[in-house]
Amino acid sequence: MDQPTRPSKTIACLSALIKIGSSQAYALFDSGSNTDSMTPEYANAIRGPRIKLTEQVTLQLGCIGS
Numbered sequence: 001m002d003q004p005t006r007p008s009k010t011i012a013c014l015s016a017l018i019k020i021g022s023s024q025a026y027a028l029f030d031s032g033s034n035t036d037s038m039t040p041e042y043a044n045a046i047r048g049p050r051i052k053l054t055e056q057v058t059l060q061l062g063c064i065g066s
Contacts, residue, residue, distance in 0.1 A: 021046055035059075 014029040023046040025038070035057070043050070 021048065 014031075016027055016029070017024055018027045019025075020038075025042065037059070038048075042048075
């Protein structure tokens with residue numbers, strides 16, 4: 001079954017330029033997500049604090065065809 005065609009002006013992602021500490025970052029918002037995260041590279045670049053997790057968290061990415 002084919003997906004319905006939608007006008008391009010109705011297809012948009014929710015994003016914003018946000019402040020993290022004294023730095024700014026371009027953020028994408030996902031209303032279906034139950035966690036917040038950033039890449040280790042960005043955390044290192046802004047010298048962000050690290051928090052040692054008492055329990056590891058599994059990250060599962062949804063990909064087309066998965």
